[in-house]
Amino acid sequence: MVWVTFAVGVVAAVLLVLRRREAADTPWPKSPTNWLGLVARIGLGGILLWAGLAKVGDLAGSVVLTGKYQILPTYGLVKFVGYALPIAELLLGALILCGIFTRWTALLGGLLMLVYVPAIASLWVRGIWMDCGCGGAAEAALSEAEAKPRYLLDMIRDLVLAALAAWLVLFPQSRPSVDRWLAAPLEAGVTPAPAPAPAKPNHKSQAKSKKK
Numbered sequence: 453m454v455w456v457t458f459a460v461g462v463v464a465a466v467l468l469v470l471r472r473r474e475a476a477d478t479p480w481p482k483s484p485t486n487w488l489g490l491v492a493r494i495g496l497g498g499i500l501l502w503a504g505l506a507k508v509g510d511l512a513g514s515v516v517l518t519g520k521y522q523i524l525p526t527y528g529l530v531k532f533v534g535y536a537l538p539i540a541e542l543l544l545g546a547l548i549l550c551g552i553f554t555r556w557t558a559l560l561g562g563l564l565m566l567v568y569v570p571a572i573a574s575l576w577v578r579g580i581w582m583d584c585g586c587g588g589a590a591e592a593a594l595s596e597a598e599a600k601p602r603y604l605l606d607m608i609r610d611l612v613l614a615a616l617a618a619w620l621v622l623f624p625q626s627r628p629s630v631d632r633w634l635a636a637p638l639e640a641g642v643t644p645a646p647a648p649a650p651a652k653p654n655h656k657s658q659a660k661s662k663k664k
Contacts, residue, residue, distance in 0.1 A: 489626030492616040493548050496561050499613060501545025506587045507538035514538050517585040521571060522578075540564070548620070551629020555621050562617025565610040572610075576603045 507514045515534030524530045544564070547557040572584055581599035584606050594602070625632055 485623050486626050489620060489623055492558075492619045493551060493554065493626060493629070496558065496613050496616045496620065497545045497548030497550075499545070499609075500541045500561055500564075501549060503586050504538045504540070504542030504545055507585075508542055511535050511538065514585075520580075520582055520585075521575065522580065523571060523574065551626065551631045554626075554629065554631050555624035558617045558620035558624065562614045562621065565614040565617065568610045569607050569614075572603050572606050576600065 507517075511534065514537065515531050518524070518534040518537070519527070519530045524533060540560075541564070544557050544561045547553060548561060568584075568586075575582065575584075576599075579596075581594045581596050583594060583599075583602065586606065
């Protein structure tokens with residue numbers, strides 16, 4: 453719970469600072485694209501951050517859970533994925549929420565969701581009934597009647613999150629975000645210096661030249 457509170461506080465502080473910086477420059481755009489992008493970032497980034505925080509405090513349990521899927525061929529790969537996955541979810545979630553390299557982090561997050569869908573489907577096909585463990589420590593086993601609706605809902609959820617990721621890949625810019633703040637000087641451009649006023653004709657010099 454401490455990790456969750458800390459991470460949410462950090463993300464909220466970053467977004468608040470960005471919002472104040474942007475408010476001093478330009479108003480928020482009222483286009484639906486901006487708001488849909490913000491919603492997509494909160495949905496995808498929030499779920500990834502929550503999933504990573506739920507597992508990062510028990511990496512040994514994450515390794516055990518990864519092994520229960522019975523997909524990876526060696527224990528070395530199981531251990532690597534069990535340790536790396538919560539950290540990857542945590543980092544991707546925080547980056548997406550803050551809007552840092554949004555297109556690329558959303559692409560990675562979407563690919564991760566597309567990996568989860570067949571992994572959960574394989575449990576169903578092979579008759580392995582268990583909690584997917586997306587939110588941390590999973591139950592040792594579930595009955596078939598309990599597991600099937602969970603699998604279906606989990607796959608629908610991951611497909612929806614993959615769709616949000618696809619939106620962010622196509623339209624990565626939304627406010628408030630680090631990307632928008634960094635790109636603001638390039639988008640607005642430096643105010644061009646006013647063109648020098650044309651020199652006023654010197655009537656005296658013209659008159660002298662005519663006399664000559």
